[in-house]
Amino acid sequence: MPFTLAIWFSLTNQRLISPLATRFVGLDNYTxxxxxxxxxxxxxxxxxxxxxxxxxQTGFALALAVMVNQNIRGRVAFRTIFFTPVxxxxxxxxxxxxxxxxxxxxxxxxxxxxxxxxxxxxxxxxTAWAMTAIxxxxxxxxxxxxxxxxxxxxxxxxxxxxxxxxIDGAGTWQQFRHVTLPGIRNALIFVLTVTTILAMRxxxxxxxxxRSPGGPLDSTRTxxxxxxxxxxxxxxxxxxxxxxxxxxxIVLVLTVIQRLFLRxxxxx
Amino acid sequence: xxxxxSQSSRxxxxxxxxxxxxxxxxxxxxxxxxxxxxxxxxxxxxxSVKPDDQxxxxxxxxxxxxxxxxxxxxxxxxAIDRAQxxxxxxxxxxxxxxxxxxxxxxxxxxxxxxxxxRFTGRNILRxxxxxxxxxxxxxxxxxLLFMGAEVGWLDTYQIQILPFIANPLYIFxxxxxxLSIPVSLEEAARIDGAGPFQIFTRVxxxxxxxxxxxxxxxxxxxxxxxxxxxxxxxxxVDVRPLPVxxxxxxxxxxxxWGDIMAYTVLMTLPLLVIFVVxxxxxxxxVASSGVKG
Numbered sequence: 001m002p003f004t005l006a007i008w009f010s011l012t013n014q015r016l017i018s019p020l021a022t023r024f025v026g027l028d029n030y031t032x033x034x035x036x037x038x039x040x041x042x043x044x045x046x047x048x049x050x051x052x053x054x055x056x057q058t059g060f061a062l063a064l065a066v067m068v069n070q071n072i073r074g075r076v077a078f079r080t081i082f083f084t085p086v087x088x089x090x091x092x093x094x095x096x097x098x099x100x101x102x103x104x105x106x107x108x109x110x111x112x113x114x115x116x117x118x119x120x121x122x123x124x125x126x127t128a129w130a131m132t133a134i135x136x137x138x139x140x141x142x143x144x145x146x147x148x149x150x151x152x153x154x155x156x157x158x159x160x161x162x163x164x165x166x167i168d169g170a171g172t173w174q175q176f177r178h179v180t181l182p183g184i185r186n187a188l189i190f191v192l193t194v195t196t197i198l199a200m201r202x203x204x205x206x207x208x209x210x211r212s213p214g215g216p217l218d219s220t221r222t223x224x225x226x227x228x229x230x231x232x233x234x235x236x237x238x239x240x241x242x243x244x245x246x247x248x249x250i251v252l253v254l255t256v257i258q259r260l261f262l263r264x265x266x267x268x
Numbered sequence: 269x270x271x272x273x274s275q276s277s278r279x280x281x282x283x284x285x286x287x288x289x290x291x292x293x294x295x296x297x298x299x300x301x302x303x304x305x306x307x308x309x310x311x312x313x314x315x316s317v318k319p320d321d322q323x324x325x326x327x328x329x330x331x332x333x334x335x336x337x338x339x340x341x342x343x344x345x346x347a348i349d350r351a352q353x354x355x356x357x358x359x360x361x362x363x364x365x366x367x368x369x370x371x372x373x374x375x376x377x378x379x380x381x382x383x384x385x386r387f388t389g390r391n392i393l394r395x396x397x398x399x400x401x402x403x404x405x406x407x408x409x410x411x412l413l414f415m416g417a418e419v420g421w422l423d424t425y426q427i428q429i430l431p432f433i434a435n436p437l438y439i440f441x442x443x444x445x446x447l448s449i450p451v452s453l454e455e456a457a458r459i460d461g462a463g464p465f466q467i468f469t470r471v472x473x474x475x476x477x478x479x480x481x482x483x484x485x486x487x488x489x490x491x492x493x494x495x496x497x498x499x500x501x502x503x504x505v506d507v508r509p510l511p512v513x514x515x516x517x518x519x520x521x522x523x524x525w526g527d528i529m530a531y532t533v534l535m536t537l538p539l540l541v542i543f544v545v546x547x548x549x550x551x552x553x554v555a556s557s558g559v560k561g
Contacts, residue, residue, distance in 0.1 A: 067298060072291065074298075080547050081302045084309070087543040087550075089493030091511030092532040096308045099315070099525060102324060106311065109328030140305065145554055152555035201406055204495045208514075224406055224496065231410035232500045240410035248407040255402060 010241035029242035039243070041218050042226040043250070045206075049131065049138075049222070050199035057139050058191055061146035066180075068147070069154045079151070083144035090141060090204040097137040098124065098209050124210050127219040134205045134220055142198070146191045153187030154180065189262050193255055200251050203228065223247050307333070312536075316343055316529040323525035343530035351531055352505050356513040359425075363509055364491040366429045371487050372480055374433050379442025380472065384451070394443070400436035406496065413500050427501050428509070432491060438483045441557065445479035446472065482553035485546075492539055510535045 010029050033039045068079040085093065100106050101123040108120040123133040157180060165175045181188070203224035207213040213229070214221030227247065231240020310333050315323045317335045320343070326332050347353060382394060412431060421427040449472065457467045473480070495511045502508040505516075514535070517528045543550055 064301070067294065070294060072294065078298050078302060079551070081305055083547075083551060083554075084540070084543070085305055086554075087489065087539040088309070088536050089511055089539070091493065091495055091514055092536045093308075095514060095528060095532050096312050099323070099327070099529070100308060100311070102327070104324055104328065106327045106332055109332075112328075140308070144305075148551050148554045149557070197402070197404060201404055203406070204511075207495070207499075227406070227410065228496065228500070232413065237410055237414045244407040244410050248403065251404060251407075252402065 010238060010245050025238070029239045030246070032239065033242050033246060038218065038221070039223075039226060042214075042221045042223045045131065045218075045220060046200055046202060046222045049135065049202055050196055053135055053138055053199050054192060054195045057143050057195055058146060058188070060139065061143050061191065062150055062188075064143065064147040065150040065154055066176075069151055079148075082147055085141045086144040088141060091208060093137055093141045094205050094208040097133065097140070101133045101209075125216055127217050130210055130216060130220050134202075134209060137205055137209070138202070142195075146195065149187055149191055150184060153184035157183035189259070192262070193258055196254055196258060197251055200247070200254070223250075309536075312529050312532055315525060316533045317341070318343075318526055320524040320526040323529065339526070343524075343526040344534070346524065347527045347530040347534065350527060351513050351516050353513070353531070353534060355505060356508055356510055357534070359507055360492060360509040362425060363428050363494075364488055366425070367432045367491040368484055368487040370429070370433045371435060371438060372483060375435055375438040375483060376442045376473075376476070376480065377468075378434070378439045380446050380468065382439070382443045383446035384454075397436045397439055397443075401440060405431070409497060409500060416501055422501050423503055423507055425507055428494075428498055428507065431497070432494075435487075437557075438487070441483060442476070442479055445476055449475050478552070478556070481549050482556050485550055485553040486557055488542075489539070 064082055068075045068082065088096075102108075103120070103122040103125075107123070112118075112120050121129045123129045161179045161183065162175055165179050170178065201224055202222045206220040206222055206225050207228070210216055210220055214225040223243065224247070227240055227243040230236050230243060311327075314333050314335050315327075317338055317340065318326065319337060319339050322337060326336075382390065382397070408431075416422055416427045453471055453475070454467050457471045462470065493511060494509065498509050498512045499515075502512060505513070514528070514531060517524070517531065
């Protein structure tokens with residue numbers, strides 16, 4: 001029901017509080033958004049974020065899962081530690097990392113030590129580095145979740161398959177490539193899809209971390225930050241709904257493409 | 269992989285060589301990663317008991333991780349006053365409890381009906397539930413805000429609770445779990461004279477404990493951290509939850525990092541404690557959210 005309403009509102013000039021009567025405006029809200037530079041900047045920032053976070057975070061999660069799946073002492077303790085940041089809500093995680101990424105903060109202290117003072121950007125006030133800071137927080141907070149899902153899948157791969165592969169003379173890497181990866185295929189697709197959707201929904205970090213939401217100079221403005229500003233900040237329900245519908249279509253298309261692509265990729 | 273491994277019954281993936289060197293290397297990497305995941309939390313705890321101006325001043329030395337100079341719980345007192353923390357904390361507890369509690373009842377009953385009752389349109393309904401899973405809440409937020417404003421629900425608890433009770437993902441998790449419970453148990457109970465309500469509470473619910481635990485944990489993780497929606501529908505401190513409440517420190521200078529860190533500790537602690545106590549259930553809960561994907 002609210003979604004139908006979103007489509008309907010997106011075709012009108014509905015406002016939250018307005019003395020003027022609501023009027024049907026057809027596709028005006030859509031053409032306005034699609035010709036609006038700010039909208040494209042926001043979408044580009046989302047894609048930039050997703051393009052990095054989705055492969056890196058998934059790869060990182062898989063590496064963690066493989067490591068804590070080894071037959072070693074203390075693996076449960078390590079698994080628990082890697083998962084702990086998941087229980088730290090994003091608002092808290094973002095706040096701690098704002099302090100860590102301060103120009104005189106701990107991250108720069110470490111970097112100066114390693115680079116002999118040659119590299120110490122003002123992370124969150126820099127158009128070049130603010131997004132990197134957001135990426136670090138997102139991975140720190142989220143990777144444990146993916147790790148646990150992949151770990152469960154790893155433990156479901158029958159051990160006989162590894163034995164058979166070993167008898168055929170497969171090395172560690174070949175076993176990983178031909179036994180592990182196909183064995184956890186579904187979980188991997190699930191993780192990729194969920195991470196992509198979450199990356200498109202990015203809102204909390206760019207709102208809380210830079211001095212102004214989406215800043216500096218819109219370098220971390222995402223589609224959700226954009227929608228929030230229009231639909232809530234300016235109370236333009238019609239235009240905000242148009243952004244919401246466009247956002248939904250993008251998520252849907254990305255999900256479908258990913259499913260089709262991965263299905264073929266693994267079939268070959 | 270050679271077969272001379274220990275008698276562990278757990279299924280393992282390929283080990284990176286059996287050599288001692290490989291093993292120590294693995295430990296080194298794991299320890300480095302553990303430091304990466306834990307240092308921000310240690311830093312947060314240490315900073316929360318320092319004078320405000322010492323937090324940044326200390327942060328480029330080893331003192332960043334030590335509670336020195338120590339000011340006791342002063343920052344906690346300040347954070348509680350400035351952010352009206354008891355009120356905000358209570359708000360979070362009320363909102364999350366209702367979302368999780370009512371959500372467990374509604375979603376499990378829905379999933380149960382879907383798995384047991386034969387009615388026309390059942391397949392369509394099931395397909396609709398699966399399709400709804402991928403609609404992100406965010407794409408509904410703006411029209412919902414409008415509806416909420418129309419009925420005068422801005423700045424209330426119910427507008428922060430109602431939209432999140434029924435959840436297609438949780439319905440689907442319950443549905444698939446109930447399918448795996450043999451119907452014969454329920455039939456036996458029926459022959460013994462149990463009514464539908466008794467069958468559900470006495471037979472089905474105890475068997476479905478893992479599903480309830482999963483949904484409760486996922487629901488709690490999600491609702492405790494909510495930020496976008498409460499920032500849209502709350503303006504004052506009266507019904508505002510913890511993640512939005514942190515905003516007061518941003519708008520009123522000077523930046524008192526000690527207070528802020530005390531606030532984040534108090535916001536993080538409940539989930540952290542629950543996690544440490546129930547870590548098995550947490551990990552299993554999250555793992556099973558992915559199985560049916």
